Structures are given as C-alpha cells and as structure tokens.
Amino acid sequence: xxxxxxxxxxxxxxxxxxxxxxxxxxxxxxxxxxxxxxxxxxxxxxxxxxxxxxxxxxxxxxxxxxxxxxxxxxxxxxxxxxxxxxxxxxxxxxxxxxxxxxxxxxxxxxxxxxxxxxxxxxxxxxxxxxxxxxxxxxxxxxxxxxxxxxxxxxxxxxxxxxxxxxxxxxxxxxxxxxxxxxxxxxxxxxxxxxxxxxxxxxxxxxxxxxxxxxxxxxxxxxxxxxxxxxxxxxxxxxxxxxxxxxxxxxxxxxxxxxxxxxxxxxxxxxxxxxxxxxxxxxxxxxxxxxxxxxxxxxxxxxxxxxxxxxxxxxxxxxxxxxxxxxxxxxxxxxxxx
Amino acid sequence: xxxxxxxxxxxxxxxxxxxxxxxxxxxxxxxxxxxxxxxxxxxxxxxxxxxxxxxxxxxxxxxxxxxxxxxxxxxxxxxxxxxxxxxxxxxxxxxxxxxxxxxxxxxxxxxxxxxxxxxxxxxxxxxxxxxxxxxxxxxxxxxxxxxxxxxxxxxxxxxxxxxxxxxxxxxxxxxxxxxxxxxxxxxxxxxxxxxxxxxxxxxxxxxxxxxxxxxxxxxxxxxxxxxxxxxxxxxxxxxxxxxxxxxxxxxxxxxxxxxxxxxxxxxxxxxxxxxxxxxxxxxxxxxxxxxxxxxxxxxxxxxxxxxxxxxxxxxxxxxxxxxxxxxxxxxxxxxxxxxxxxxxxxxxxxxxxxxxxxxxxxxxxxxxxxxxxxxxxxxxxxxxxxxxxxxxxxxxxxxxxxxxxxxxxxxxxxxxxxxxxxxxxxxxxxxxxxxxxxxxxxxxxxxxxxxxxxxxxxxxxxxxxxxxxxxxxxxxxxxxxxxxxxxxxxxxxxxxxxxxx
Numbered sequence: 001x002x003x004x005x006x007x008x009x010x011x012x013x014x015x016x017x018x019x020x021x022x023x024x025x026x027x028x029x030x031x032x033x034x035x036x037x038x039x040x041x042x043x044x045x046x047x048x049x050x051x052x053x054x055x056x057x058x059x060x061x062x063x064x065x066x067x068x069x070x071x072x073x074x075x076x077x078x079x080x081x082x083x084x085x086x087x088x089x090x091x092x093x094x095x096x097x098x099x100x101x102x103x104x105x106x107x108x109x110x111x112x113x114x115x116x117x118x119x120x121x122x123x124x125x126x127x128x129x130x131x132x133x134x135x136x137x138x139x140x141x142x143x144x145x146x147x148x149x150x151x152x153x154x155x156x157x158x159x160x161x162x163x164x165x166x167x168x169x170x171x172x173x174x175x176x177x178x179x180x181x182x183x184x185x186x187x188x189x190x191x192x193x194x195x196x197x198x199x200x201x202x203x204x205x206x207x208x209x210x211x212x213x214x215x216x217x218x219x220x221x222x223x224x225x226x227x228x229x230x231x232x233x234x235x236x237x238x239x240x241x242x243x244x245x246x247x248x249x250x251x252x253x254x255x256x257x258x259x260x261x262x263x264x265x266x267x268x269x270x271x272x273x274x275x276x277x278x279x280x281x282x283x284x285x286x287x288x289x290x291x292x293x294x295x296x297x298x299x300x301x302x303x304x305x306x307x308x309x310x311x312x313x314x315x316x317x318x319x320x321x322x323x324x325x326x327x328x329x330x331x332x333x334x335x336x337x
Numbered sequence: 338x339x340x341x342x343x344x345x346x347x348x349x350x351x352x353x354x355x356x357x358x359x360x361x362x363x364x365x366x367x368x369x370x371x372x373x374x375x376x377x378x379x380x381x382x383x384x385x386x387x388x389x390x391x392x393x394x395x396x397x398x399x400x401x402x403x404x405x406x407x408x409x410x411x412x413x414x415x416x417x418x419x420x421x422x423x424x425x426x427x428x429x430x431x432x433x434x435x436x437x438x439x440x441x442x443x444x445x446x447x448x449x450x451x452x453x454x455x456x457x458x459x460x461x462x463x464x465x466x467x468x469x470x471x472x473x474x475x476x477x478x479x480x481x482x483x484x485x486x487x488x489x490x491x492x493x494x495x496x497x498x499x500x501x502x503x504x505x506x507x508x509x510x511x512x513x514x515x516x517x518x519x520x521x522x523x524x525x526x527x528x529x530x531x532x533x534x535x536x537x538x539x540x541x542x543x544x545x546x547x548x549x550x551x552x553x554x555x556x557x558x559x560x561x562x563x564x565x566x567x568x569x570x571x572x573x574x575x576x577x578x579x580x581x582x583x584x585x586x587x588x589x590x591x592x593x594x595x596x597x598x599x600x601x602x603x604x605x606x607x608x609x610x611x612x613x614x615x616x617x618x619x620x621x622x623x624x625x626x627x628x629x630x631x632x633x634x635x636x637x638x639x640x641x642x643x644x645x646x647x648x649x650x651x652x653x654x655x656x657x658x659x660x661x662x663x664x665x666x667x668x669x670x671x672x673x674x675x676x677x678x679x680x681x682x683x684x685x686x687x688x689x690x691x692x693x694x695x696x697x698x699x700x701x702x703x704x705x706x707x708x709x710x711x712x713x714x715x716x717x718x719x720x721x722x723x724x725x726x727x728x729x730x731x732x733x734x735x736x737x738x739x740x741x742x743x744x745x746x747x748x749x750x751x752x753x754x755x756x757x758x759x760x761x762x763x764x765x766x767x768x769x770x771x772x773x774x775x776x777x778x779x780x781x782x783x784x785x786x787x788x789x790x791x792x793x794x795x796x797x798x799x800x801x802x803x804x805x806x807x808x809x810x811x812x813x814x815x816x817x818x819x820x821x822x823x824x825x826x827x828x829x830x831x832x833x834x835x836x837x838x
C-alpha cells in the first residue's frame with residue numbers, strides 16, 4: 001500500500017519525456033512494428049540480494065542512472081530468499097506486465113537443475129545481458145601453490161588433496177570453474193573437497209588464515225587482498241584477460257579450457273510483448289553507454305558487456321546446456337533434469 | 338607517530354564543524370534505526386550509501402559508522418519497554434530489562450543501558466586505538482575448528498538459561514536446534530525440512546522468531562489480560578535514575594561485558610549476539626543470586642548492553658586492518674570504503690592516517706553524543722508505558738510487522754512470526770523459557786556448519802578440534818562451565834565437612 005502510493009507520487013514527479021521521444025523515434029524508424037510500449041507507472045526492479053549485497057548494488061546503480069538521466073522511473077525491491085527463486089517467482093507471476101523486471105544470475109538455471117525449484121528460465125521472458133564479473137582462483141601468498149599449473153597438478157594427482165571454497169553455494173558457477181579444471185586434467189570433479197562458507201568475504205578470511213587452500217569466486221573478493229600482498233590470484237576463468245586484472249592469466253592461456261563467467265542479466269514475467277522487450281532492449285543499450293555505468297563497471301571489477309534480449313536468450317540456452325553437463329558430472333543434477 | 342599522536346591528529350579532523358554535524362546525524366539515525374525492530378544498521382547503511390556519494394569520504398564514513406554503533410544504543414529501548422528486541426543483540430537485554438520495567442524500574446534499566454553503552458563504547462574505541470594494529474592477525478587465527486569450539490562454549494552458556502525446570506529448558510533448546518536445520522544446507526546444497534516452500538530455503542530468519550516469540554506473544558498475553566479485565570498498569574517506582582545499590586552492582590558487569598564484547602567483535606562472524614550471550618551467562622555464573630536472573634537483575638542488563646556496544650569497536654579492528662568484514666553491517670561499511678576507492682588494510686593506516694584516525698576519533702565523540710542524546714530520552718521513552726494497553730498492543734503489532742516485512746519484503750515471514758507468536762504464548766502459559774530456543778537457533782546453525790567445515794577440511798578427522806591452542810582452551814572452558822553446577826555443591830559440602838571436623 002505504502003510502497004505503491006510512493007511509486008505513484010514518484011511517477012508524477014519524474015516525467016518520461018526522453019523515453020517518449022525515443023519511443024517516438026523508434027516508431028518512425030519501424031513503421032511496420034506494433035505500437036511501441038513504455039511504462040505507465042513506476043517500474044519495480046526486483047533483486048534477490050538484501051540491501052548492500054552483490055546484485056542489489058548493481059540494481060541501485062542502474063536505478064540511479066535511470067533517475068538521473070530520466071530514462072526510467074523505477075524502485076528497487078529486495079525479495080530475498082531461495083537463491084533468487086523468490087524474486088524470479090514473484091516476477092514470473094506478473095504475466096505480460098512489463099513493469100516488473102528482475103536481475104538474474106546463474107542461479108536461475110542451476111536452482112532448477114538442482115531441483116530447488118520447478119521454475120525454469122523458460123517461464124520468464126529473457127531480457128538483456130548487462131555484463132559479467134570475472135571469476136578468479138586465489139591462494140594466500142604463503143601457499144606453496146605458485147601457479148595455476150601447480151594447482152592443476154595437485155588436482156591431477158589427487159582431487160581431494162586441496163580444500164577449496166566456492167563461497168556460499170555448491171553447484172554454482174564458482175564451483176563449476178574447479179569442476180571444469182578437474183575434468184580438464186582427467187580427475188573426478190565429485191572427489192573435490194569443497195567447503196562452503198557464508199559468502200566470499202568469509203571464504204577470503206579462511207584462505208588468509210590458512211584454514212583452506214584456495215577460493216574461487218568473483219574476483220573482487222580477492223583483488224583487495226592481492227593488492228595488499230596477502231593473496232595470489234592464480235587465474236581467471238574469463239575468455240580473455242580483463243581490464244581490472246591485466247597481469248592475471250586466463251585459464252585458457254595456461255592451457256586449460258575453462259571459461260566460466262559470473263554474468264548478470266535481466267528477466268521479466270512470461271508473456272511480455274515484443275514491444276515491451278524492445279523497450280527494455282533500448283533502455284539497457286542506452287544505459288550501458290552512460291559514463292556512470294562505465295564507472296560502475298570499472299569500480300566493481302566487472303567486464304563490460306551487453307547483449308540484446310534475443311542474443312541473451314540464445315546465450316541462456318547454451319549456458320543451460322553447459323550447466324546441465326557440469327552438474328551431471330558433479331552428481332548435483334536432480335533426477336529427470 | 339605513535340597511536341596517541343595519530344589520535345590527536347584524528348581529533349583535529351573529527352572536530353571540524355562539518356564532521357561534528359555528520360557524527361551527530363549518524364548517531365541520531367542510528368538511534369532511530371535501533372529502536373525500530375527489523376531494519377538493522379546493515380540495511381540502513383546500504384540504503385543511505387547512494388545518497389552519501391557526493392560527500393567527502395571522511396565525513397561520509399564518520400556518519401555511516403555513527404549509524405552502525407548508534408543502532409546498538411537504540412536496540413535496547415524496545416527490549417526493555419515492550420519486550421521486543423530490535424536486533425538479535427538485544428535479546429539478552431529483554432530478559433532482565435523487561436522484568437525491571439514490569440517492576441517499575443524501566444527508567445533505571447534504560448539509564449544503565451545508555452551508560453553501559455557509553456562506557457563500553459568508549460573503552461572499546463580506546464582498545465581499538467591501541468590494539469588495532471597488534472590485533473590484526475588475531476581474527477585470522479579462527480578457522481572452522483576454532484569457531485566450532487567457540488560455539489560449543491557459547492552453548493554451555495545457553496544451558497545455564499534453562500530456568501527452574503531442566504526438562505522445559507532442554508525442550509526449548511532442542512526446538513531451537515531443530516529450527517536451525519531448516520533450509521538449504523550449505524555443505525551439501527540439499528534442502529532440509531523446507532516442504533518445497535522456497536520461502537524456507539534460506540532458513541528461518543532470526544528476526545522473525547524473535548519478534549514472534551517476544552513481541553507477538555506479549556501482545557497475546559496483553560490481549561488475554563485485557564479481555565479478562567485484569568490488565569495491570571505498570572507504575573514507576575522510585576526515581577528514573579539509578580539507586581546507589583544499582584550503580585554498585587552495575588560497575589563490574591559493564592567492565593566485564595566490555596572486555597567480552599571487544600574481543601568477540603574482533604572475531605569475524607561471531608558478532609555482537611554471542612558477546613551478549615556470554616556476558617549474560619558470565620554475570621549469572623558470578624552472581625550470588627543466580628536464581629533471580631530473569632526477574633529484573635540490573636547485572637543482566639548492564640553486562641550484555643556493554644558487550645554489544647563494545648563489539649562494534651572490536652569489529653572495526655579486522656575491518657580497518659585487514660579489510661575483513663565480520664558481520665552484515667561491517668560488510669556494508671566495507672562496501673562504502675571501496676565505493677570511495679579506499680581499501681581498508683595496513684596500507685590505509687599509512688596512506689590515509691587522517692581518514693582512519695579521524696574516523697576513530699569521531700567514535701569517541703559519537704559515543705558522547707549518543708549518551709547526551711539517549712539519557713534525556715529515557716524520560717520520554719518510559720512514558721510509552723503509560724500508553725493504554727488498547728493502543729499499545731496494535732502499535733506493537735504494526736511496528737513488528739513493518740520491521741519484518743522491511744527486511745526481505747516477504748509476506749510469508751509475517752505468517753511465520755504469527756506462528757511463533759502462538760508458540761511463544763503457549764510457552765509462556767506452560768512456563769517454558771523462550772531464550773534457549775532463540776539462542777540455540779542462532780548458535781545451532783553456525784555450530785553445525787563450522788563442525789562440518791572443519792570435518793571436510795580435516796578429511797573427517799575429529800583430531801582437528803584439539804589441534805590448536807585456541808580450540809583446547811575453549812574446550813577446557815566448556816568443560817569447566819558444564820561441570821561447575823555438579824562440582825560446586827560437592828566442594829561446598831567438602832568445605833562444610835572440614836569446618837565441622
């Protein structure tokens with residue numbers, strides 16, 4: 001009640017002139033297409049992290065850019081729970097309503113594959129992809145493991161000889177990186193000794209204290225400790241070196257075909273019209289070009305990237321297949337998936 | 338420059354009029370947030386972060402830290418007055434604080450919690466100034482095995498809270514341990530007792546349980562009394578201020594609580610809540626009137642209140658020296674540092690001494706501000722008790738509901754809180770203590786996870802729990818704590834026999 005009346009008040013304050021102008025241009029350019037769509041009230045930008053958490057930060061940055069540049073009038077709503085399932089379910093139920101979008105990460109695929117939810121990404125409308133965080137493998141400086149090759153050798157000899165933390169979730173993209181590496185050296189990924197903690201920061205504390213051997217997670221967990229000389233990043237699982245870590249080699253460079261990014265994208269409820277999808281394609285395409293977003297990307301160690309909704313859907317299909325294959329190797333796939 | 342010189346320089350930064358204004362603003366916001374259940378300092382800082390973007394980093398961090406330690410001051414108010422802890426770290430305060438309010442000593446309870454907070458807050462900043470750099474490595478010594486033994490030690494303190502009936506206390510404690518297993522198990526990724534409800538996948542939120550068992554159950558009891566026409570009106574007895582005896586009894590608990598709180602704060606993950614549990618049980622253990630705890634003992638308010646405030650100073654140690662956050666709130670503070678391009682760590686002390694020491698100095702000022710802010714409020718807050726029960730109960734319900742909904746935006750949690758309210762009411766009718774349930778819920782989850790983390794790391798070798806001196810010391814302390822109730826009577830009999838002989 002309170003929230004909706006605030007949004008109404010906000011939408012009265014913030015006009016959509018620019019959006020309307022762009023929409024009008026789009027209308028001129030594509031006379032054969034259906035009538036363009038634009039929000040008629042405040043958009044709800046749903047995130048599954050609590051305020052201050054990973055994807056909440058990105059959502060609040062977007063919301064601010066949209067407000068400052070009068071692109072879209074939106075509020076951030078935190079729907080925390082079930083590794084994103086609550087947020088996705090909430091949005092998926094707003095059938096055909098383009099005013100609800102949710103930020104999504106790989107959990108949207110893996111939750112269902114692991115049998116934690118029946119909701120699949122096909123129950124939602126896939127919207128643009130907005131970038132990725134490089135996933136890095138790190139050890140503490142005192143560790144005898146100096147290079148990615150040392151690490152891979154240990155896994156080849158005995159996959160259970162190292163304790164590794166993927167942060168807080170098993171069968172996550174972080175876990176996939178080590179699983180793919182184990183697979184690449186011919187070891188059984190199921191034998192890996194994975195230890196989960198409350199999150200990346202806790203994993204980092206345990207690596208620094210020498211309680212576990214390594215951690216694999218979004219590179220911004222390791223970068224500050226690398227800068228203070230207490231951690232060594234062995235490699236990143238990106239396709240090529242990233243701007244934020246120019247000196248860190250990729251897994252591929254070191255001869256291991258392991259590519260696994262921690263991507264961010266958006267989804268909307270099922271049954272969105274093409275006009276609604278076009279609207280969001282345009283919004284994100286423009287947002288990505290703003291200096292504020294480029295600043296966010298640089299400050300948070302993200303890799304810049306954008307794909308429109310159609311390309312993102314194709315990308316999702318590929319990611320889904322890959323996740324299924326790795327989870328099957330890990331024995332984390334729910335029967336029948 | 339030594340710590341003292343740095344600190345003097347820090348004061349010159351913190352005492353600039355603009356920074357003083359930010360200290361005040363932060364403390365004020367923190368107090369308000371602390372009073373409201375649900376919205377904790379972590380969410381408040383996160384929501385304010387984007388707004389502070391244009392402000393000079395030192396000023397902004399001074400304000401955000403003010404919110405963090407300010408919230409610890411406010412948390413006790415609702416615990417004492419309406420038996421509704423605002424944060425998990427004020428549950429222990431509710432036990433004796435609310436009992437004090439019922440016997441007319443609400444003013445004294447509020448006053449001692451403000452004073453304990455001030456003393457503890459100030460001492461912990463002194464310890465932070467002196468020990469931050471030497472203590473930096475300490476936090477890293479705690480791995481899963483050390484945490485498990487620490488949780489075990491804290492659990493022995495919970496056992497002391499069982500009240501007159503051991504069976505009822507254990508019932509409450511085991512229920513708490515059972516609830517702690519609900520949700521996706523971190524180590525296996527499997528769901529446990531979630532009944533396919535996505536809402537249960539992350540487990541049962543602590544705030545939901547606390548609000549249900551304390552506030553909602555309190556409303557049910559109040560309603561019953563109202564309907565039966567025997568609602569009592571709490572009358573203030575004596576002055577709002579502390580009596581000489583109350584002062585005397587509070588001094589040592591405050592000092593002990595400060596020590597416990599600071600060192601607990603230094604350990605990441607352990608947090609303020611465990612500090613309050615330990616402080617309460619230490620006070621109970623040392624007291625000559627053990628049986629009176631829970632009936633309005635001022636020691637049970639002074640100790641935990643000191644502990645939760647001292648823990649904020651402690652938590653700044655790993656944050657500033659290592660860039661390691663120990664809790665949700667410090668994680669958001671870390672995000673704030675990073676937003677300004679500042680990486681906490683040893684280098685920050687060298688590169689930006691003005692900022693680090695300015696921040697530390699501002700915490701001395703902030704504690705004073707909070708005391709000045711909170712003491713006069715005691716007189717205002719106690720008037721809450723004069724609100725007619727017919728108005729107070731709906732107020733408690735709506736504050737609780739807003740508090741819960743604001744955290745995760747989840748209606749399901751409101752129903753859960755209602756369910757826990759019913760449980761709390763039944764418990765009360767049957768004289769089953771609720772504190773063991775709440776505390777074993779907090780400790781149980783961490784204890785299980787750290788046990789399994791340690792076992793995974795050691796390759797299922799239980800020897801890992803006796804391998805470090807920290808583990809051994811904590812195991813020994815747990816054993817002593819558990820055996821005192823059995824040994825103490827024997828010793829007394831032995832002493833009596835010798836006197837007789």
